[in-house]
Amino acid sequence: MGGQDRGHALLNRVLAGVPAGEDPVTHVAHIPERRARTVEWPKWTPTELRDALRARGVERPWTHQVAAAEAAHGGRHVVVATGTASGKSLAYQLPVLSRLLTDPRATALYLAPTKALGADQLRSVSDLDLAGVRAAAYDGDTPMADRDWVRAHARWVFTNPDMLHRGVLPAHGRWATFFRRLAYVVIDECHAYRGVFGSHVALLLRRLRRVARRYGADPVFVLASATVAEPARSASVLSGVDCVAVTEDGSPRGARTIALWEPPLLEDLAGENGAPVRRSAGAEAARILTDLVVEGARTLTFIRSRRGAELTALGARRHLSEVDSDLVERVAAYRGGYLPEERRALERALSDGRLLGVATTNALELGVDIAGLDAVVVAGYPGTLASFWQQAGRAGRAGDGALVVFVARDDPLDTYLVHHPSAILDRPVEATVLDPGNPYVLTPQLACAAAELPITSEELPTLGGAAAVEALDALTSDGVVRRRPAGWYWVAHDRPHSDVDIRGSGGEQVAVVEADTGRLLGTVDPASACASVHPGALYLHQGSSYVVDDLDLDNGLALVHAEDPEWTTVPRDLIDITVVRTLREERHAGVSVCLGEVDVTTQVTSYLRRLPSGRVLDQVPLDLPPQTLRTRAVWYTVSADLLHGSAPGGAGLVPARVPGALHAAEHAAIGLLPLFATCDRWDIGGVSTALHADTGEATVFVHDGHPGGAGFADRGFAALVPWLSATREAISSCECPAGCPSCVQSPKCGNGNEPLDKAGAVAVLDVVLRAIRADATATSA
Ligand SMILES: [Zn+2]
Numbered sequence: 001m002g003g004q005d006r007g008h009a010l011l012n013r014v015l016a017g018v019p020a021g022e023d024p025v026t027h028v029a030h031i032p033e034r035r036a037r038t039v040e041w042p043k044w045t046p047t048e049l050r051d052a053l054r055a056r057g058v059e060r061p062w063t064h065q066v067a068a069a070e071a072a073h074g075g076r077h078v079v080v081a082t083g084t085a086s087g088k089s090l091a092y093q094l095p096v097l098s099r100l101l102t103d104p105r106a107t108a109l110y111l112a113p114t115k116a117l118g119a120d121q122l123r124s125v126s127d128l129d130l131a132g133v134r135a136a137a138y139d140g141d142t143p144m145a146d147r148d149w150v151r152a153h154a155r156w157v158f159t160n161p162d163m164l165h166r167g168v169l170p171a172h173g174r175w176a177t178f179f180r181r182l183a184y185v186v187i188d189e190c191h192a193y194r195g196v197f198g199s200h201v202a203l204l205l206r207r208l209r210r211v212a213r214r215y216g217a218d219p220v221f222v223l224a225s226a227t228v229a230e231p232a233r234s235a236s237v238l239s240g241v242d243c244v245a246v247t248e249d250g251s252p253r254g255a256r257t258i259a260l261w262e263p264p265l266l267e268d269l270a271g272e273n274g275a276p277v278r279r280s281a282g283a284e285a286a287r288i289l290t291d292l293v294v295e296g297a298r299t300l301t302f303i304r305s306r307r308g309a310e311l312t313a314l315g316a317r318r319h320l321s322e323v324d325s326d327l328v329e330r331v332a333a334y335r336g337g338y339l340p341e342e343r344r345a346l347e348r349a350l351s352d353g354r355l356l357g358v359a360t361t362n363a364l365e366l367g368v369d370i371a372g373l374d375a376v377v378v379a380g381y382p383g384t385l386a387s388f389w390q391q392a393g394r395a396g397r398a399g400d401g402a403l404v405v406f407v408a409r410d411d412p413l414d415t416y417l418v419h420h421p422s423a424i425l426d427r428p429v430e431a432t433v434l435d436p437g438n439p440y441v442l443t444p445q446l447a448c449a450a451a452e453l454p455i456t457s458e459e460l461p462t463l464g465g466a467a468a469v470e471a472l473d474a475l476t477s478d479g480v481v482r483r484r485p486a487g488w489y490w491v492a493h494d495r496p497h498s499d500v501d502i503r504g505s506g507g508e509q510v511a512v513v514e515a516d517t518g519r520l521l522g523t524v525d526p527a528s529a530c531a532s533v534h535p536g537a538l539y540l541h542q543g544s545s546y547v548v549d550d551l552d553l554d555n556g557l558a559l560v561h562a563e564d565p566e567w568t569t570v571p572r573d574l575i576d577i578t579v580v581r582t583l584r585e586e587r588h589a590g591v592s593v594c595l596g597e598v599d600v601t602t603q604v605t606s607y608l609r610r611l612p613s614g615r616v617l618d619q620v621p622l623d624l625p626p627q628t629l630r631t632r633a634v635w636y637t638v639s640a641d642l643l644h645g646s647a648p649g650g651a652g653l654v655p656a657r658v659p660g661a662l663h664a665a666e667h668a669a670i671g672l673l674p675l676f677a678t679c680d681r682w683d684i685g686g687v688s689t690a691l692h693a694d695t696g697e698a699t700v701f702v703h704d705g706h707p708g709g710a711g712f713a714d715r716g717f718a719a720l721v722p723w724l725s726a727t728r729e730a731i732s733s734c735e736c737p738a739g740c741p742s743c744v745q746s747p748k749c750g751n752g753n754e755p756l757d758k759a760g761a762v763a764v765l766d767v768v769l770r771a772i773r774a775d776a777t778a779t780s781a
């Protein structure tokens with residue numbers, strides 16, 4: 001049988017194991033093979049570099065590698081945005097190493113979002129064994145004794161944004177020689193810089209450029225990205241320089257069969273408020289993995305949580321023990337061991353077939369060199385299409401077919417995707433969303449910039465323009481910055497860097513500490529501490545469970561003890577939202593759509609203890625202070641006439657149904673926003689009310705979960721019609737009778753998913769969309 005049919009053959013094998021009466025596959029697509037396109041090495045490639053790359057097996061480079069390398073060599077900032085395993089490293093290694101070999105004084109900087117990826121890339125460069133390149137790591141693991149050597153002698157420094165922020169830029173004087181000679185800055189996996197973290201990194205890169213300029217250097221930026229929409233624009237916003245994009249992928253890829261899979265509703269199990277539940281994506285993935293392993297297919301399964309990955313591997317091993325006990329040992333969970341040796345061992349075991357099945361979290365997305373597998377199972381939408389294709393891209397060797405199965409979780413977005421294949425298969429991946437103008441990011445970043453070098457007025461346009469002036473005024477009135485004729489000077493005693501958390505958690509983290517041993521288990525955001533580590537909460541850490549004894553918000557400390565109860569805890573909260581400022585407003589007949597600043601006040605008032613069966617043991621009151629978050633929100637209002645009206649154009653809802661209809665529409669809209677903004681449903685929140693004090697009407701708010709916003713609400717506003725249309729479709733295409741986790745129930749509802757009105761939500765969304773579309777038709781006519 002031809003290799004091209006292998007994907008289909010594997011799918012048929014998996015379907016043969018499905019119980020009679022179940023029909024989980026909603027769609028099958030075929031992606032044809034892509035052949036390699038190679039070109040000659042650029043003429044300027046030094047012979048020793050070409051020989052070293054040939055010795056590694058690169059006979060001729062692919063077209064996109066050379067296109068990007070040529071741009072960089074010619075002094076153009078460039079982003080290469082191509083698929084998984086398309087050899088993006090070579091696109092920057094070629095110009096950077098050529099320069100380092102031909103100009104013995106030049107230096108280069110490499111940035112990766114994780115230490116693991118940086119270590120991999122450093123090894124790849126070091127293995128070429130080129131004389132005089134002197135590549136070295138400079139990160140949190142670099143011994144103090146080695147740091148002086150790196151500063152003085154390394155020519156290609158591999159680091160990460162955290163170290164650049166805390167270790168390099170504040171001490172730029174000690175790096176003077178390195179900066180003076182800086183020719184290239186490489187930003188790898190740049191799509192990882194999104195949301196608040198991305199906004200911080202964008203400003204960090206502007207700080208890097210001004211420090212380099214101070215020493216007379218103007219480095220060329222080379223960015224590598226997963227396939228994303230508008231790569232040139234995203235890369236330019238991130239780096240602050242105009243980038244050209246290279247997107248034509250010249251690497252070969254085997255044909256792939258892609259199956260969309262929806263686990264069946266379980267007959268005999270009821271969830272919250274009696275709603276039906278589906279078989280879990282993890283359990284389904286374990287069965288699929290089992291069948292694929294039996295077929296001898298090397299398979300990677302992606303699961304969203306670490307615990308889920310372990311359970312799926314365990315499930316597959318249990319199934320295998322009944323079929324062929326020899327296969328049990330060939331399935332493993334990838335337990336997030338980030339040690340390079342562990343990852344190398346895993347790569348080797350999978351590539352030589354000693355391991356046939358691995359279940360992993362998204363941790364494997366970055367920094368593991370695994371490609372050309374026979375099958376990939378994606379259990380639960382990973383949050384972005386970019387991630388989905390990155391995971392799916394692990395399957396498919398040139399000349400051989402492969403299978404990708406996407407298994408929907410019990411969630412409105414996943415439901416929508418398996419019922420609307422074009423939304424996952426034909427849509428361009430999302431552009432990365434970040435907002436360097438967020439005042440909660442800009443102000444601390446400008447404090448760091450001023451502490452590094454005084455800020456001159458000529459620099460303001462690149463540092464945020466009018467928003468930068470506002471931020472500098474605020475720093476001036478705080479007395480940490482002083483305005484002098486030559487610019488803004490840092491005058492406070494201590495440097496601000498260590499107080500600025502670029503991973504963007506908004507303030508001091510709450511430490512979770514085991515009281516008996518004093519061991520630090522982890523940290524949680526201050527904003528979510530009341531919900532996740534309130535007294536009595538069950539706290540999970542690396543598969544072990546703990547119960548919280550005390551939460552001290554003033555000192556940022558939660559004390560816990562080890563305990564493994566049979567119940568889990570679910571917080572209940574009261575949320576209030578007030579409009580601070582309306583920034584954009586669009587009015588339609590009976591409907592208005594707004595974008596603005598809001599204050600979201602949350603008070604966790606109690607928690608439920610719940611058994612795995614869903615039965616609630618009790619509800620325990622809590623006495624915790626309210627927390628206020630100033631952020632951005634998108635909202636729509638609906639007039640009473642439209643809601644209650646039974647005439648054409650009205651939703652025909654009696655008043656008692658309105659709160660449930662709005663609440664259900666809000667939940668589903670939160671679930672679907674990640675399709676349009678590169679966010680996670682946990683990055684955003686929502687409030688709905690039948691009568692809001694500020695708008696005077698029924699209102700549904702969806703807000704960013706970070707102080708100052710992260711650009712997600714802005715995206716929702718910009719894509720309102722497709723977003724709400726998808727929301728309506730997700731609700732109406734779910735076959736449950738009255739709402740379930742696949743459509744309108746939310747896993748993070750502070751109100752216990754009460755009240756919810758599934759049909760009412762569809763009616764509300766219909767009138768809102770009709771009102772907006774009527775205007776759109778009127779204007780375009
Ligand atoms: Zn449903």
Ligand SMILES: [Zn+2]
Nearest residue numbers: 749750751753
């Ligand atoms: Zn809710």
